[in-house]
Amino acid sequence: MRRYLPLIPLALLGACTVGPDFETLAAPPPQAGYATQGAGRAALGQGPDRGWWTAFGSSELDALVARAIASNHSLAASRATLERARERINAARGRMLPQVDADARAEYQQLNLSAFGFDAFSTSGGQSIKNPRFDLYTIGGGVTYDLDLFGRNRRALEQTRADTEASQRQTEAAHLVIAGRVVQQVLAIAALNDRIATERALLAEDERNVDLTRKRQQGGVGTLVEVLSAQAQLEDDRGGLPALEQQLVEARGMLAILVGLSPAELEPTPFALDRFALPAQVPVALPSALVHKRPDILEAEARLHSATAAIGVATAQLYPNVTLGANLAQSSSVPGDLLSNRYRGFDLFAGLTAPIFHGGTLKAQKRGAEADARAAAETYQQTVLEAFGQVSNLLSAIETDGRSLATRQESARIAQRSLRLSRRSFEVGNSGVLQVLDASRTYQRSQLALVDARSRQYLNVARLYVATAGGWLENAATTPSAPPPAGGQRRLTLFGRSDLSINP
The missing domain is CATH 2.20.200.10 (Outer membrane efflux proteins (OEP))
Structure with missing residues (x-):
């Protein structure tokens, strides 16, 4: 066995790991945040909790989200993919043992x-x-x-762990997206129900106009033209109702798919916007918190980590x-x-x-891995910018929605009063039927615009929750990244840089 003693120093070199080390990316500077901070409903901080949809105060909504999380087939596929990724860690770890x-x-x-x-x-x-x-x-x-003198297997394990973390972030994002789609679909159904109810109420107003003109004709003070004008408006307004009912059928079908049911199996959905509480304040994550919380940003960071580890794998192939x-x-x-x-x-x-001669293949693979890392760094930067832009737009939207809703409410109040006065004037003969019809049309437009403004406000609040909410897997520990190797290896700092410089 003395012949093998010289191999011991070689074995001790196993702690050497080539390639750049990945560092957790720093938070963005304060000035790299949102273009606007909104007002009223937005409260900047750490962001919403995982069960953010409970803020709408609907047990029916909570039950539908829970059913979607448990039964949605896309989520089941995503969880299976995550399980496969975790098993790849075990496989990579096993290759490091005898x-x-x-x-x-x-x-x-x-x-x-x-x-x-x-x-x-x-x-x-x-x-x-x-x-x-x-x-x-x-x-x-x-x-x-x-x-593993130069850490090829260790870098491969690090890369697998990073890929698994990216899969986990994908799964978290999928859960968040499905929950958000269920909430938005329920709010859309509530808005359609409200719009249909408003349309039917407006049809009742049209029928009042027809009845009013018919009574005036029967009393000898009205004309058939007035009756026909009122009837034309009634039939024109009635023609829009089937399209809304079809939209409701399609919205129910989409909700059924989200919760893992066929449309025929979905129970009735008599939702109305009044049955949901509009949160007084929406907790919005600060930019420094968002980059460490939002799943798509964390996935992009994990992809960058994987690409960085791949450089180490390609470098070790040269030794x-x-x-x-x-x-x-x-x-x-x-x-x-x-x-x-x-x-x-x-x-x-x-x-x-x-390796002695491979026709430049190994060096080309290393350069390719470095290019992949630069691409991953740029993708990460783009993901962060898009996330900030989305939150900025939604903060501005909910601020605008508040002003728009107040304007619509005032417009609807004035239009209702104008219609009431126009009818009274028509009844006593001071004005013609066209004035009544014009006032009725203005009132209808104001009522429908009010429903649209309210639904848009609810939907934008839900979108803002989704845009700043964190991950989902409460019981799944985040896959740990490999610890940085010892020995004074090169550090790789990427945030805030458009280029990724890696020395051979």
Whole structure:
């Protein structure tokens, strides 16, 4: 065994890991935040809780979200993909341990003695056999261990962990998106129900106009033209109702798919916006908190980590690799002798593999890995900017929605009063039917605009919750990244830089 003592220093080199180390990206500076901070409903801080939809105060909504999380088939597929990614970590970790294999063989052989310069083989009885035939039974095993001198396996494990974290962030984002779509779909159904109810109420107003003009005609002070004008408006308004009812059917069908049901299985959805509480304040994550909370940003960061580790894998391919191993075999032509020491053989070995010439392939792979890391860095920057832009737009939208709703409410109040006065004036003969119809049309437009403003306010609040909410998997621990290797390796700082400079 003294012959193998020189290999010990080589084994001690196993702590060396080539390639750049990844650092958790720093938070953006304060001035790199949102273009507007909104007003009224927005409260900047750490952002909403995971069960943010409970802020709308609807047990029916809470139940639908819970059913979607449990039964949505896309989420089930995403969870299965995450499970597969976690098993890849176990596989990569296993490759870093000694590999032990056992084997057994039963053979019927014929030796070719002529190939070794012998014409025949003489047995103890004097019989000459040119190429003897015999049975051979072998059992044994072997162990091999890759010293991983330059950290190829360690970088591969780090890369797998980062890929798994990216899969986890994808799953978290999928849960968040499904919950957000359920909430928005329920609010859309409530808005459609309100709009249909408003349309029917407006049809009742049109019928009042028809009845009013018909009574004036019967009283001898009105004309058939007035009656026909009122009837035309009634039929015109009635024509828009089927389209709204079709939109409601489609919205219910989409909600059924989200919760894992067929449209026929979905229970009635008599939602109305009045049945939901509009949160007085929406907790919005600060930019410094958003980059460490929002799943798509964390996924982009994990992809960057994976690309950085891939540089280490490609770099390690340029250096030698040493493998230690041992084999033990028991071979005999008689099965009963397999366990006898007489038929035992073994070998200990150390193998060195070093790249000499590969036509530039290995260096090209390293340069390609560096280019992938630069692309991942740019993708991360773009993801952060898009997230900030989305939150900025929604903050501005909910501020605008508040002013718009107040204006619509005042407009609807004035239009209702104008319609009431126009009817009274028409009843006493001070004005014609066209004035009533115009006032009725203005009132209808104001009522429908008010419904649209209210639904838009609810939907934008829900979108703002989704845009700043965190992950979902409460019971799933975040996959830890590999600890930074010791030995003064190069550091890789990426936030705020458009280029990724990596020295060979």
